[in-house]
Amino acid sequence: MSEPFYITTAIHYPNGKPHIGHAYETIAADVIARFQRLMGRDVRFQTGTDEHGLKMAQKARDLGKTPRELADEMAGEFKDLFDRLDITYDRFIRTTDADHHQASRAIWEAMEAKGDLYLDRYEGWYSVRDEAYYDEKELVEGEGGEKLSPQGTPVEWTEEETWFFRLSKYAEPLLELLKKPGFLEPASRRNEMIAFVEGGLKDLSVSRTSFDWGVKVPGHDDHVMYVWVDALTNYITGVGYPDDSEMFRKYWPASLHLIGKDIVRFHTIYWPAFLMSADIPVPQQVFGHGFLLNRGVKESKSAGNVTDPNELIDLFGVDSLRYFLLAEVVFGKDGTYSAEALVNKVNAELANSFGNLAQRTLSMIHKNMDGKLEAFEPNESDKALLTTVRDACAATLPREFEALNFSVGIESWLKAVFACNAYVDEQAPWALKKSDPERMKAVLQTLFLAIRDLAIAIQPVVPTKAGVVLDQLGVTAERRTYTDLSDENWFGALVAAGHVIEKPTPAFPRLEMPEVEAA
Numbered sequence: 001m002s003e004p005f006y007i008t009t010a011i012h013y014p015n016g017k018p019h020i021g022h023a024y025e026t027i028a029a030d031v032i033a034r035f036q037r038l039m040g041r042d043v044r045f046q047t048g049t050d051e052h053g054l055k056m057a058q059k060a061r062d063l064g065k066t067p068r069e070l071a072d073e074m075a076g077e078f079k080d081l082f083d084r085l086d087i088t089y090d091r092f093i094r095t096t097d098a099d100h101h102q103a104s105r106a107i108w109e110a111m112e113a114k115g116d117l118y119l120d121r122y123e124g125w126y127s128v129r130d131e132a133y134y135d136e137k138e139l140v141e142g143e144g145g146e147k148l149s150p151q152g153t154p155v156e157w158t159e160e161e162t163w164f165f166r167l168s169k170y171a172e173p174l175l176e177l178l179k180k181p182g183f184l185e186p187a188s189r190r191n192e193m194i195a196f197v198e199g200g201l202k203d204l205s206v207s208r209t210s211f212d213w214g215v216k217v218p219g220h221d222d223h224v225m226y227v228w229v230d231a232l233t234n235y236i237t238g239v240g241y242p243d244d245s246e247m248f249r250k251y252w253p254a255s256l257h258l259i260g261k262d263i264v265r266f267h268t269i270y271w272p273a274f275l276m277s278a279d280i281p282v283p284q285q286v287f288g289h290g291f292l293l294n295r296g297v298k299e300s301k302s303a304g305n306v307t308d309p310n311e312l313i314d315l316f317g318v319d320s321l322r323y324f325l326l327a328e329v330v331f332g333k334d335g336t337y338s339a340e341a342l343v344n345k346v347n348a349e350l351a352n353s354f355g356n357l358a359q360r361t362l363s364m365i366h367k368n369m370d371g372k373l374e375a376f377e378p379n380e381s382d383k384a385l386l387t388t389v390r391d392a393c394a395a396t397l398p399r400e401f402e403a404l405n406f407s408v409g410i411e412s413w414l415k416a417v418f419a420c421n422a423y424v425d426e427q428a429p430w431a432l433k434k435s436d437p438e439r440m441k442a443v444l445q446t447l448f449l450a451i452r453d454l455a456i457a458i459q460p461v462v463p464t465k466a467g468v469v470l471d472q473l474g475v476t477a478e479r480r481t482y483t484d485l486s487d488e489n490w491f492g493a494l495v496a497a498g499h500v501i502e503k504p505t506p507a508f509p510r511l512e513m514p515e516v517e518a519a
């Protein structure tokens with residue numbers, strides 16, 4: 001039986017249209033999901049929308065809509081975008097789903113049964129933008145002397161009767177968890193969380209009475225749960241909690257919660273504490289990726305500098321966007337986006353290097369060999385090239401992707417592409433056509449084998465385009481996993497089947513820079 005792998009993204013606030021940061025996180029999660037499937041794991045992948053809370057309620061009120069109307073409209077935008085981006089999620093969860101309310105009440109009851117919930121009065125600071133409580137000592141001063149959250153968002157003084165969760169009780173096990181290698185990655189995010197716990201944990205206010213857009217607290221209809229309690233619970237709703245189902249046993253604890261660096265506290269302190277309280281195992285890993293900056297400025301709805309990912313897809317295509325984001329940004333660090341950078345990188349690396357390699361090789365096989373493949377004996381330089389390519393595709397790239405070092409994995413792949421192009425220049429198959437036709441065939445077919453490895457390896461990043469190349473090569477859909485890379489009989493079978501290489505059309509055409517609108 002294959003090993004289960006459960007991956008989740010954060011669930012997105014549908015208080016506006018999705019921006020490129022949302023696309024970035026979900027694409028990265030999809031690359032991981034596809035990679036793990038190709039490694040033979042039994043993957044479950046969940047994404048969705050976080051629809052409750054004051055932020056949603058206030059935004060809907062400003063727009064003259066009900067929160068439900070706003071959530072329906074925007075959840076649709078997120079889902080449509082993820083479908084356009086070829087995101088292979090198994091479930092798109094909405095926190096307004098009925099099974100999610102049931103799961104949220106169940107975890108609440110489990111925490112209550114543990115004696116970890118009590119009623120008291122909350123007095124303190126709250127940021128609606130972050131949906132977060134802050135301690136006085138965490139606040140910073142704005143330009144006009146106003147108090148701001150450490151994230152720079154406005155805070156308001158709040159006083160109301162709320163339920164509290166005994167977070168303070170979990171300081172020791174949380175410290176142990178945070179220090180466990182691999183739990184919180186990248187490691188650079190660990191110290192901040194450890195310092196937060198060591199600074200003293202206060203009990204957490206986990207319900208609200210001043211509005212009612214949320215999951216009702218069991219037995220106390222005048223309280224709704226603090227939005228993060230139900231939001232985090234989405235991860236277990238999606239695998240069948242509270243039922244002790246086969247699905248839950250198979251996929252929980254999650255292998256990986258992929259989230260942005262701004263919400264690490266919620267995922268590595270609050271969430272594990274809720275789970276410990278409810279006697280549910282904690283996730284295996286939380287990875288806090290960096291922010292995507294639009295020419296150096298943080299993309300966000302409130303900052304008004306959002307690039308519509310749909311526009312980027314229209315301009316450049318899905319696979320170009322996926323490739324750029326994964327190859328350009330060091331995963332875990334912040335990254336910068338611009339149309340020029342995207343066009344330049346995609347043209348240099350996909351169109352001119354890999355695309356051109358595949359196009360030239362297949363055209364020459366089509367033209368000079370009537371598209372027919374033959375058994376051949378590779379010489380030393382052919383073997384050396386194939387070893388270089390195989391190492392990159394079957395060893396380095398998978399190892400780096402497993403460790404979520406996407407840009408490093410892609411770099412090793414690209415080096416292998418460059419090695420192929422250098423080999424083409426050295427061997428000059430066009431010249432061999434007259435001087436040594438047998439040698440020309442060996443050269444072209446060596447390249448054919450290399451391109452197959454390269455296309456298989458890069459599938460998680462550019463699934464459609466890699467699929468086009470694999471179709472042109474004649475690699476059947478069920479023989480495209482990382483394990484298939486080491487199947488040495490594959491080429492012989494293709495030759496025996498009399499596969500013919502048709503006249504290829506370029507899988508990676510060059511991108512044009514869009515016209516710049518006058519400022």
Ligand code: ME8
Binds near residue numbers: 014232290298299300
């Ligand atoms: O935080 N670059 O939702 P959200 C990269 N509902 N990633 C970004 C980004 C940017 N410019 N802006 C946002 C929430 N993100 C909660 C999560 S999970 C139980 C609840 C990331 O819509 C952000 O870090 O504000 C988060 O991981 C995700 O997008 C959704 O952000």
